[in-house]
Amino acid sequence: MVSREAADRGRAWLIRALSVLVLLLAWEAAGRLAASPLAPPASTVLAVMARETASGVLPHHVGITLARVAASFLLAMGAGTALGLAMGWWRTVDLWLDSALLLLLNLPALVLIVLLYVWFGLTEAAAIAAVALNKLPTTAVTVREGVRALDAELLEMGRVFRYGRAATLRHIVLPQLLPYLFAATRSGLALIWKIVLVVELLGRSDGVGFQIQVYFQLFDVAHILAYALAFILIVQVIEWAALQPLERRAARWRAS
Amino acid sequence: MGGPATAGAPGGAVEGVVTRLIVDIREKRLAGRPVLGSLAFSLDEGEVMAVVGPSGCGKSTLLRLVAGLDRGVTGTVRWSGEGARPVPNLGVVFQQPRLLPWRTVRQNLALAGADPAEGERLLERLGLAAQADVWASQLSLGMARRLALARALAVDAQALLLDEPFASLDEGNQRLARAVLAEQLLRRPVPTLLITHDLMEAVALAHRVLVLSPGPARLLFDQAVPPGVRTDPALAAATVAALRDLAR
Numbered sequence: 001m002v003s004r005e006a007a008d009r010g011r012a013w014l015i016r017a018l019s020v021l022v023l024l025l026a027w028e029a030a031g032r033l034a035a036s037p038l039a040p041p042a043s044t045v046l047a048v049m050a051r052e053t054a055s056g057v058l059p060h061h062v063g064i065t066l067a068r069v070a071a072s073f074l075l076a077m078g079a080g081t082a083l084g085l086a087m088g089w090w091r092t093v094d095l096w097l098d099s100a101l102l103l104l105l106n107l108p109a110l111v112l113i114v115l116l117y118v119w120f121g122l123t124e125a126a127a128i129a130a131v132a133l134n135k136l137p138t139t140a141v142t143v144r145e146g147v148r149a150l151d152a153e154l155l156e157m158g159r160v161f162r163y164g165r166a167a168t169l170r171h172i173v174l175p176q177l178l179p180y181l182f183a184a185t186r187s188g189l190a191l192i193w194k195i196v197l198v199v200e201l202l203g204r205s206d207g208v209g210f211q212i213q214v215y216f217q218l219f220d221v222a223h224i225l226a227y228a229l230a231f232i233l234i235v236q237v238i239e240w241a242a243l244q245p246l247e248r249r250a251a252r253w254r255a256s
Numbered sequence: 257m258g259g260p261a262t263a264g265a266p267g268g269a270v271e272g273v274v275t276r277l278i279v280d281i282r283e284k285r286l287a288g289r290p291v292l293g294s295l296a297f298s299l300d301e302g303e304v305m306a307v308v309g310p311s312g313c314g315k316s317t318l319l320r321l322v323a324g325l326d327r328g329v330t331g332t333v334r335w336s337g338e339g340a341r342p343v344p345n346l347g348v349v350f351q352q353p354r355l356l357p358w359r360t361v362r363q364n365l366a367l368a369g370a371d372p373a374e375g376e377r378l379l380e381r382l383g384l385a386a387q388a389d390v391w392a393s394q395l396s397l398g399m400a401r402r403l404a405l406a407r408a409l410a411v412d413a414q415a416l417l418l419d420e421p422f423a424s425l426d427e428g429n430q431r432l433a434r435a436v437l438a439e440q441l442l443r444r445p446v447p448t449l450l451i452t453h454d455l456m457e458a459v460a461l462a463h464r465v466l467v468l469s470p471g472p473a474r475l476l477f478d479q480a481v482p483p484g485v486r487t488d489p490a491l492a493a494a495t496v497a498a499l500r501d502l503a504r
Contacts, residue, residue: 153354154354160323160325161346161348161407161411162369163368167367171356175356252391253357253392
């Protein structure tokens with residue numbers, strides 16, 4: 001017997017798949033109507049993607065970009081979470097760092113990238129630092145809000161029953177912060193890979209951003225779209241295969 | 257009252273560690289407003305003291321002070337005992353259950369430092385054995401309150417602080433929870449502060465009853481409960497009536 005829940009999930013998947021199919025068909029039709037190399041149909045872009053994948057060029061560049069995304073993501077999430085925890089917990093830390101955070105939050109990504117490249121040269125470290133610094137303030141702000149929303153009564157309970165620092169963090173604080181951490185992760189992933197592309201375009205000689213720069217100079221829209229699409233697919237796979245199952249697992253206790 | 261008798265008189269020593277609570281509050285303010293007035297009493301080893309007063313009179317504030325969760329007070333709130341820490345190991349039942357909804361019933365006990373065997377026994381006694389591996393978020397309020405009581409009793413506490421531990425339990429579970437508490441106090445007599453607004457409950461469980469005025473609470477009187485009360489329903493009723501008269 002198929003449970004109602006499974007049937008519901010099946011139906012949701014079907015609608016999702018159909019919506020993607022409709023999108024692809026609309027793109028295909030529009031591309032064929034336009035009949036211009038500047039607006040290629042879906043089939044052309046997918047063919048380019050297949051060719052570039054078979055030759056190994058696309059996997060090479062996508063791999064490099066992915067590594068940069070992972071490095072700057074881990075850096076931004078780690079440092080941003082630590083900062084947000086400290087700022088949410090201790091008012092003095094918050095007062096000291098709030099202005100700097102606001103500055104960083106409002107500094108355009110491009111300015112930060114250019115400055116770091118000027119100061120530290122067109123290096124890998126500068127590139128990753130630039131991306132991480134762009135994401136760090138939003139993570140810190142999100143986690144700080146999470147800490148401010150912590151349930152004071154549960155923290156008192158932990159004190160009375162002598163949970164100790166590690167157990168308090170793990171069993172009382174972290175479960176309450178998870179929704180904020182997931183929000184930061186999700187927005188972070190979306191933001192970071194876009195900024196990585198700009199960083200690569202401006203100062204690296206490999207990666208998806210670099211390839212897009214090359215094909216921009218050739219006005220080769222099919223290649224530009226093929227690289228972008230490949231990356232969108234990968235980010236989507238991360239969402240489906242890692243983020244959503246993790247989130248479901250973390251929210252098990254909410255299910256009735 | 258049908259519950260089993262608690263220790264007739266204070267004095268059952270717990271492994272040589274004597275824990276005593278001394279309270280001498282002159283005033284306690286919250287946000288500039290007085291919530292507690294002049295209030296002095298001491299709670300001795302193995303003694304059960306009921307604190308009775310109208311709702312909102314500051315009983316829970318008193319419990320927070322005694323638990324060391326709030327230290328801003330004019331006067332003293334002090335625990336003493338051999339090698340005493342500022343606050344001893346406490347078993348606390350808060351007014352709200354304060355469970356971790358994202359942990360199971362059993363994990364809630366274990367994380368609070370409950371003795372595993374004692375935890376299982378209390379779950380069984382309080383009718384929660386079937387829920388041991390259920391998320392605490394899925395318990396009804398009555399179950400959550402019984403788990404909160406189990407948690408307070410299962411940790412190796414040097415003193416118990418119980419804030420209306422039987423509130424929002426149905427009749428049968430209230431009787432059950434009272435019986436379990438009375439049993440536990442007999443087995444392991446530790447100084448216990450029982451906050452309640454029910455004089456009958458106070459008389460049934462405590463050696464002494466402290467009656468507070470409406471907030472900011474002052475101590476109205478501090479009355480010993482006659483030893484025979486728990487076996488003699490007529491005496492219990494008379495005691496409650498006498499206390500009610502005094503409180504008026």
